[in-house]
Amino acid sequence: MEKINIMINGLPGNVAKTMARSGITDNRFNVMPFSLTGQEIEDKTITIDQMRFELVKPDVRDEKIIRIKRQFNSFITIDYTHPTAVNSNALFYTQNQIPFVMGTTGGNREQLEQVVKKSSTPAVIAPNMAKQIVGFQAMMEYAANTFPGLFEGYTLQVSESHQNGKADTSGTAKAMVGYFNQLGANFDVNKIQMVRDPEVQRKEWKIPKEHIAGHGWHTYTLTAPDGSALFEFKHNINGRDIYVSGTFDAVVFLMEKLNKPDDSKKLYTMIDVLNRP
Amino acid sequence: MEKINIMINGLPGNVAKTMARSGITDNRFNVMPFSLTGQEIEDKTITIDQMRFELVKPDVRDEKIIRIKRQFNSFITIDYTHPTAVNSNALFYTQNQIPFVMGTTGGNREQLEQVVKKSSTPAVIAPNMAKQIVGFQAMMEYAANTFPGLFEGYTLQVSESHQNGKADTSGTAKAMVGYFNQLGANFDVNKIQMVRDPEVQRKEWKIPKEHIAGHGWHTYTLTAPDGSALFEFKHNINGRDIYVSGTFDAVVFLMEKLNKPDDSKKLYTMIDVLNRP
Structure with a gap:
């Protein structure tokens, strides 16, 4: 099976780090060397298990994503960022047609769901990934x-x-x-x-x-x-292992949905992932 | 509201005793002074909280029930007898058209259900009344x-x-x-x-x-x-209080069903009692 490209956003946050660490050793995935981060983060890169990630801040992400998409023509994003970033990130993903798994809690949840429903970008959104x-x-x-x-x-x-x-x-x-x-x-x-x-x-x-x-x-x-x-x-x-496993299941689920683009439903929850045949 | 006549079968067994004791003080019910019992029971009567019950053995119950039905023209039976009596009791109840709540476990459960389904007598059957x-x-x-x-x-x-x-x-x-x-x-x-x-x-x-x-x-x-x-x-x-409460709820449920005789369903479980509107 071809590896799924994943971009893990939210580094250097703890949960994102855990996801990165597990993703690097998971045969199903190819972890991409970029991570969207907050404007206040000072580091430009972070190294996790000998893999260097470029930290991409909001003020440059619009132009950066064009180059990332040129390099990886298909990928799924995992979002473990900050409650205050939830809605703007979802908007960014849908505008750039990047399918995403959103594990970040907080933000305006109704707005979050509406943005996905109106878009052409599928996403799994769940406040709890276990x-x-x-x-x-x-x-x-x-x-x-x-x-x-x-x-x-x-x-x-x-x-x-x-x-x-x-x-x-x-x-x-x-x-x-x-x-x-x-x-x-x-x-x-x-x-x-x-x-x-x-x-x-x-x-x-x-x-x-x-x-x-x-x-x-x-x-x-x-x-x-x-x-x-x-x-x-x-x-x-x-620990966080149970969330890693659920998040990665959601990525695989999303990939399956992308391979069946006839499905008009865009917004999925962990219940959908659980019900996967 | 008119009191519901109940006959508690299985005296002098412990659970039947508990049901009798609670039934006597429950305003919704009128406890009848008879109880079907096993052939091996030697006592002819038992007194519970100053109320005397006649113990009716299998060899006389066919003629006794005619007189009981003359005295109480409508009643519901609660069965907490013995696993070995489950099937013959159910047959007795349906043949004599006595609606019943069966809390006794054991016996041939499938046969038990078939007997009720084929009869015109409604019953609540549940191995657990809590x-x-x-x-x-x-x-x-x-x-x-x-x-x-x-x-x-x-x-x-x-x-x-x-x-x-x-x-x-x-x-x-x-x-x-x-x-x-x-x-x-x-x-x-x-x-x-x-x-x-x-x-x-x-x-x-x-x-x-x-x-x-x-x-x-x-x-x-x-x-x-x-x-x-x-x-x-x-x-x-x-203790047994939780089973008393569930059994009595089943009796009230059955009474409601008897008052709506258009319902062709005869066999009910505690799930039906739970779902009572």
């Missing part, structure tokens, strides 16, 4: 729609632990709370217990030392009013 | 059908704790394993870890002392091959 978590969320959504009120009267407790650098509440936890609310368990997202203290993470949560700097652990507990029943759901992710 | 567990099983079934292989390569661990008297493996746990297998996690039901030791239940599982004699706790743990992800699902039931 296939198993996406599948679990789909399960919860199904239950919420099919059995509203099933947990009427139950008390919900939600706690999540992430690396110290993560300031906001887990978006996945917030989405889950929405499903639990539909299922009848009243709960305010502001009551989500956020754990960011490395000591608590190591001692109480027993999170492996090597993942204190990068993890996402979630626990949802439903308790019946009379204490007669307890339901608990956990999804604990260590 | 609505939230049934809903959770439906979620898992949905995931297994929608995302087969989602947990490909994952390792599954299943453990369940029940009161010491329960000899066989949890039927719910076995059903769940079927879904997990479809989801790609290879697992043999014989590997389910069964806990029946009261000391382990108290000390390791922290099951409340008052529920050691009656509980069902289940834990399913999925681990990614590289240890990067763990998913865990628990459902812990203490």
